[in-house]
Amino acid sequence: MDGKSQESKKAAAARRRERKKKKKLEKKEEKRKLHEEYKKNETTFQVRKKMEKNQMRNAIEQTTANMRAAMKEWKKKKEGKKEKKIIIVLVTTIRIRPHSVRMYQILILNIFLSV
Numbered sequence: 001m002d003g004k005s006q007e008s009k010k011a012a013a014a015r016r017r018e019r020k021k022k023k024k025l026e027k028k029e030e031k032r033k034l035h036e037e038y039k040k041n042e043t044t045f046q047v048r049k050k051m052e053k054n055q056m057r058n059a060i061e062q063t064t065a066n067m068r069a070a071m072k073e074w075k076k077k078k079e080g081k082k083e084k085k086i087i088i089v090l091v092t093t094i095r096i097r098p099h100s101v102r103m104y105q106i107l108i109l110n111i112f113l114s115v
Contacts, residue, residue, distance in 0.1 A: 038045065
């Protein structure tokens with residue numbers, strides 16, 4: 001009797017494992033279908049891409065404007081000095097949604113200061 005109950009326990013565990021596997025596969029398939037649907041509807045994808053590009057561009061423009069203003073301020077303070085060249089490297093990061101990939105855009109500003 002004891003052997004049979006242990007056997008049935010093992011069988012039940014195996015069934016549970018199978019159900020779990022099946023559920024996992026169904027979820028994966030559902031995700032894949034959603035992704036396919038998303039890829040088909042390219043217009044929204046392209047719109048989102050454009051929006052992200054614009055966002056990045058605006059951020060870069062803002063930072064460059066801030067840097068230039070800071071340089072002008074600095075230039076006023078440092079009168080009577082030799083000519084200097086300052087290189088500023090800005091790295092902006094955005095996440096591209098579908099695959100959550102990070103895209104880095106490096107912007108190098110050469111600001112000549114003839115002070």
